[in-house]
Amino acid sequence: MTNPKTTEKSKKTTAxxxxxxxxxxxxxxxxxxxxxxxxxVAMALSSLSGGFVSGSSQPAQSGRSISLPVIIHLSTVIxxxxxxxxxxxxxxxxxxxxxLGRIWGLLMVTTxxxxxxxxxxxxxxxxSGFSFIHIFxxxxxxxxxxxxxxxxxxxxxxxxxxxxxxxxxxxxxxxxAFIPGRVMGSLVFG
Numbered sequence: 001m002t003n004p005k006t007t008e009k010s011k012k013t014t015a016x017x018x019x020x021x022x023x024x025x026x027x028x029x030x031x032x033x034x035x036x037x038x039x040x041v042a043m044a045l046s047s048l049s050g051g052f053v054s055g056s057s058q059p060a061q062s063g064r065s066i067s068l069p070v071i072i073h074l075s076t077v078i079x080x081x082x083x084x085x086x087x088x089x090x091x092x093x094x095x096x097x098x099x100l101g102r103i104w105g106l107l108m109v110t111t112x113x114x115x116x117x118x119x120x121x122x123x124x125x126x127x128s129g130f131s132f133i134h135i136f137x138x139x140x141x142x143x144x145x146x147x148x149x150x151x152x153x154x155x156x157x158x159x160x161x162x163x164x165x166x167x168x169x170x171x172x173x174x175x176x177a178f179i180p181g182r183v184m185g186s187l188v189f190g
Contacts, residue, residue: 030085030171031085033171034082034085036175037081037175040184041081041174069117073111073114073115076107077107080107080111080170084104087104088164088167092160101163105163108140108144109140111170112136112141113137113141115133116134116137119131136166136169136173144163144166147159150162
């Protein structure tokens with residue numbers, strides 16, 4: 001049985017967290033970053049399907065093969081982008097928040113794990129094939145379980161911080177993924 005005083009305190013803390021959100025400079029920056037990243041992802045996907053002009057006389061480039069880890073990574077990171085924004089900025093603490101948060105957390109963990117099979121051996125940090133972007137994967141694999149642990153302890157503010165961190169990392173890593181020479185950068189910029 002739950003303690004009514006603890007439940008009431010948790011509701012007040014949740015309400016205070018929700019009030020602190022909104023159109024703060026940080027949230028505006030996150031929304032702009034999410035919009036830019038979503039645009040770049042749409043450009044890359046369009047490039048994979050033959051380009052931006054429908055009915056173009058140029059056929060889609062053949063010979064582009066994308067590895068299974070990249071497919072898994074993209075198929076989990078693309079829905080995690082809008083879903084994470086929605087979960088972070090909507091009302092907190094209700095059943096929908098909990099269900100969508102679980103889905104988002106699973107997408108992020110899968111994205112992070114898949115990223116460790118993406119790289120070019122002989123390149124990256126010390127020839128390992130890993131780049132600095134992989135740091136975000138490591139942080140995600142720690143932050144998501146930490147955030148779950150914090151909310152189970154009733155620490156709403158720390159849960160929010162722990163879940164916001166991987167989303168910010170998603171935006172930063174996503175934008176850096178479009179550097180020319182990387183898979184997404186090559187798809188968009190050639």
